Amino acid sequence: MITIQSLSKHYGRQKVLDGVDLTVSDGVLFALLGPNGSGKTTLLKSLLGIVAPDPSGEIIFNNRSILGKKSYKRHVGYMPQNPKFPPHLKVRELVTLFEKLRQKKGVHKEKLAADLQIDRFWHKPFGELSGGMSQKVNILLCFMFETSLLILDEPTLGLDPSITFYLKQLMREKKTEGKTVLFTSHVMAEVEEIADRMALLVEGKIYTVIAPQEMMRQRKSKTLEEALHLFWNKTNPDEKNI
Amino acid sequence: MKKIFNSPVVTIALFEFRENIRNKWLLIYGLSFLIFSGILTYIGTGDPLQASASLLNLVLLLVPLFSLVFGSISFSEALPFHEILVALPISRRDIFLGKWIGLGTGLVLSFLLGMGAGSLIQFNIAQQGFGSYLLLLCLGCCLTFIFLSISFYVVTLARKKELIFGWMLLLWFFFFVLFDVLVFGVVLLFGDYPLEIPVLILMLLNPIDLARVMLLLKIDLAAMMGYSGALFQKYLGNTLGLFIGGGALALWTLLPAWLGLRTFQKKDL
Amino acid sequence: MKWFLLFFLLFPAFARAATIEVCKTCEVQAIDDAIARAKAGDIVKVQSGIYAGPLFIDKPLHLIGIGRPVIDGLHKEHVFYLRADDTTIEGFVIQNSGSSYISEYAGIRVEEAKGCRLLNNIFENNTYSIYLAKVDGCLVAQNQITGNAKDEVLSGNGVHAWYSSHIVIRQNDVQRHRDGLYLEFTPDSLVEENVISHNLRYGLHFMYSPGNRYFKNIFAENQTGVAVMYSKNVEMLQNRFEKSWGRVSYGLLLKDISDSRIFGNRFSKNTVGIFADGITRILFEQNDFKNNGWAVNILGNSEENIFSKNNFYENYFDVATNTMSPLNTFADNYWSGYRGYDLDRDGRGDVPFRPMKIFGLWISRYPELVSLLASPVIEFLEMAEKVFPVLTPKSLEDKTPSMKPLTAKL
Structure with missing residues (x-):
């Protein structure tokens, strides 16, 4: 279980996260939904220690505070948005590097590599890979280890359709194995399709935490998009652009 | 032993090293030492004193410049990848130091190979003062790590990535040219006062000057100039001097690296 | 040179002189005793052993050391004090002259004399080793002269000549004095084939001494x-x-x-x-x-x-x-x-x-600039000066x- 308490983040004067309180229970597919620049990525990066949040907040994972710690990351897989891998590094070497640094075998390595057809460019350096190939490796690196939490930043962005389908399946699979999958998205159809619960994040604030189906039921809408539109107009009549 | 070999710092350093020896710029760097040192010794065969001074200036020019520029570019380009590494259960210190060691080793190796191959041509100098030639190589290695540290520190401080290259050139210009102009001005302005200690301190404040003075003392150029009894010789010319100079160089290496690490540990990636 | 040829032509005159032996078992056991007994032109042969100085010589004599007798000045005054013409001192170890702020004590002091020959002696630990004052014609040759100079104030010179003339200093080894050789108001002299090293101030110092010649000497590390x-x-x-x-x-x-x-x-x-x-x-x-x-x-x-x-x-x-x-x-x-x-x-x-080079000019004026030796800034100024000479x-x-x-x- 992840508990986030009054988490804020300033970049200089700019406030990116504004007192976020959020609980993500185990074994769910949880979506952070929000427009670009709403602070979704910053929230994920705070969870991973990539960004240091303002000291007033707190993040608890498995009953322990994780701010400034590193050992909890053994239980976390991360799939960044648009990863940049060193150009001379070969795919095989990067996978080995990850295994060495995690001091663990990538138990799902073979299966994923086969499914994603990574074998074909296993010995190529990243400088020679296409964007799609890099994304496949990105998926591999995130899912090849046995971790109880998976954090995915806009996972389907720029993926070709067949891979998107595979990834979604993978996420559901992990959930059914009892793992927590936390991902960000600005695509409502996607959230509606796969997420058990979602948090609506706008300008660094959480507006609601709810199951997408429940939101649609309450608003009597056929799509999440419509439900959110209704929700948003009621909550904040001045703001129409979500 | 296996444990050390498998520690994250070493793992990252090895990865970084491998990544860098595949970089064509490092090859160009090594080759430029080979070519220039070859040319310099070929031209200067009549005058080994002049030749060793030129060789010294080659090292003092190229090593800091390349270490600053290549170090900063490599480090800032790697920041997105570091973001991914930070998400792994390893400390930021391991990432920073691994990068520093791996990159520094790559630079040093290509410097040594270039100069070493050049030295086959310049056996003349090697014969006349093998000790000072070794010292020159050592100083080149020190300068590599010093300016690598400085470049890392500046990158961790920088907000705008696009300006880093400019900053590096400016820093290099400052250390290689401006500082000496400054010293020159100070000496000309205050030449009537005893300046040995202030100038000595000034030398400690610029690793390039420090390296130059240390080598010149070693090849007896300065002793010849009539300062064998003077402070430079006293503080930098003997074994104690090597320790003082070496200590200052070590401080120059470690201080910016430590400052850079401190900033890196708090930096949002 | 001509003067010296004359000196050597007169040499056979010494042959007629009597010889007095000095040794610990001889009839004459002390050198000053021998000097007192000798007539002008006699030879005093001193066998090896240690003899006390100071010794005063007031008539022409030839003191010859056999087997390197040591004359120890016991740190009093001059070890030899010579005020006679045509005298030889040869083959001795001469050591421990006095040391004083007021007087200039020497291993051998020759004063107001003509024609002395100081040959093949070893000088050790004297303030001045050889001091020639108002001497005309003296040969100082093949001596090994080692001083005890530590600072310029209390120390003296290896061979010091003052108001003298026609001095020949040849094939000596002079070290660790204030000045190795010092000639003042001493014209028409010859200094050749000496090795002069490690002296505190000058290897050879001469003033107001015209017509002197210096051949084939080595001056090192003075x-x-x-x-x-x-x-x-x-x-x-x-x-x-x-x-x-x-x-x-x-x-x-x-x-x-x-x-x-x-x-x-x-x-x-x-x-x-x-x-x-x-x-x-x-x-x-x-x-x-x-x-x-x-x-x-x-x-x-x-x-x-x-x-x-x-x-x-x-x-x-x-x-x-x-x-x-x-x-x-x-x-x-x-x-x-x-x-x-x-x-x-x-x-x-x-x-x-x-x-x-312009840097040579600056560095002699501002010695601290040595720190910029071989600096590219200096090389650049040097190049600029070569193209547009302004200061040179x-x-x-x-x-x-x-x-x-x-x-x-x-």
Whole structure:
């Protein structure tokens, strides 16, 4: 279980996260939904220690505070948005590097590599890979280890359709194995399709935490998009652009 | 032993090293030492004193410049990848130091190979003062790590990535040219006062000057100039001097690296 | 030289002299006893052993040490005090003269005498080793002279000559005094084939001593090799000046010298090879300058001097001066720094060589600038000065630089 308490983040004067309180229970597919620049990525990066949040907040994972710690990351897989891998590094070497640094075998390595057809460019350096190939490796690196939490930043962005389908399946699979999958998205159809619960994040604030189906039921809408539109107009009549 | 070999710092350093020896710029760097040192010794065969001074200036020019520029570019380009590494259960210190060691080793190796191959041509100098030639190589290695540290520190401080290259050139210009102009001005302005200690301190404040003075003392150029009894010789010319100079160089290496690490540990990636 | 031939022609006169032996088992056991008994011109033979000084000699005698007897001055006054003509002191170890702030005590002091011969002695731990005052004609040869000089105040010179003339100093080894050799108001003398090293101040120091000649000496690791002041008609041939290193160290320091020849000498590894202050009409020819900080520093008050057919090898600075219009001539020298060409193949470069570097000028004025030695900033200024000479004299140039080193032909 992840508990986030009054988490804020300033970049200089700019406030990116504004007192976020959020609980993500185990074994769910949880979506952070929000427009670009709403602070979704910053929230994920705070969870991973990539960004240091303002000291007033707190993040608890498995009953322990994780701010400034590193050992909890053994239980976390991360799939960044648009990863940049060193150009001379070969795919095989990067996978080995990850295994060495995690001091663990990538138990799902073979299966994923086969499914994603990574074998074909296993010995190529990243400088020679296409964007799609890099994304496949990105998926591999995130899912090849046995971790109880998976954090995915806009996972389907720029993926070709067949891979998107595979990834979604993978996420559901992990959930059914009892793992927590936390991902960000600005695509409502996607959230509606796969997420058990979602948090609506706008300008660094959480507006609601709810199951997408429940939101649609309450608003009597056929799509999440419509439900959110209704929700948003009621909550904040001045703001129409979500 | 296996444990050390498998520690994250070493793992990252090895990865970084491998990544860098595949970089064509490092090859160009090594080759430029080979070519220039070859040319310099070929031209200067009549005058080994002049030749060793030129060789010294080659090292003092190229090593800091390349270490600053290549170090900063490599480090800032790697920041997105570091973001991914930070998400792994390893400390930021391991990432920073691994990068520093791996990159520094790559630079040093290509410097040594270039100069070493050049030295086959310049056996003349090697014969006349093998000790000072070794010292020159050592100083080149020190300068590599010093300016690598400085470049890392500046990158961790920088907000705008696009300006880093400019900053590096400016820093290099400052250390290689401006500082000496400054010293020159100070000496000309205050030449009537005893300046040995202030100038000595000034030398400690610029690793390039420090390296130059240390080598010149070693090849007896300065002793010849009539300062064998003077402070430079006293503080930098003997074994104690090597320790003082070496200590200052070590401080120059470690201080910016430590400052850079401190900033890196708090930096949002 | 002629005077000395005369001296040697008179030598057989000594043969008729009587001989007195001194040793611990002899009839005469003390040297002063022997001196008292001897008549003028007698020979006193001293067998090995240790004898106490001081000894006073007031008549012409020939003291010959057999098996290196030691005369110990017991740190009182002079070990030998000689006030007689035609006296020889040969084959002794002479040690422990007095030391004083007021008097100048010596191993052998010769005063107001003519024709002394101080040969083959070993001097140790004397303030002055040999002190010649108002002596005319003295041969000082093959002595080993080691002083005890630690500072300039209390220490004395190896061979000190004052108001003397026709002195010959030959084949001695002089070290660790204040000045190795010192000649003041001592004209017409010859100094040759000595090895003079590790003296606190000057290897050889002479003032007001015209007509002196210095041949084939080695001056090494003295603070300054040779200082020549206020003299005329000096000849310095085939000497070696080496390793005078330090802030005020020169191989050869010339001050107010005129009409002299400096020929075939070798200057190596000195801070300054030759420092010239107010010299006139001196010919510097066929000298080698190698690995000096400055080969030649010639001040602006020097005129009509000629530097020709010298070799300048790998000096950091070849020539420095402090004037914009020097009046000396440089011609036909070899300069290792010369990068010109010789299209007409006459062995002389077609482009003049300008041996003065601007940094040499600055560094002599601001010694701390040594810290910028070989700095690119300095190299740049140097280059700029070469193209547009502003601070260095345009006229200081060798119009006919030799393309190859010149082999000395004396």
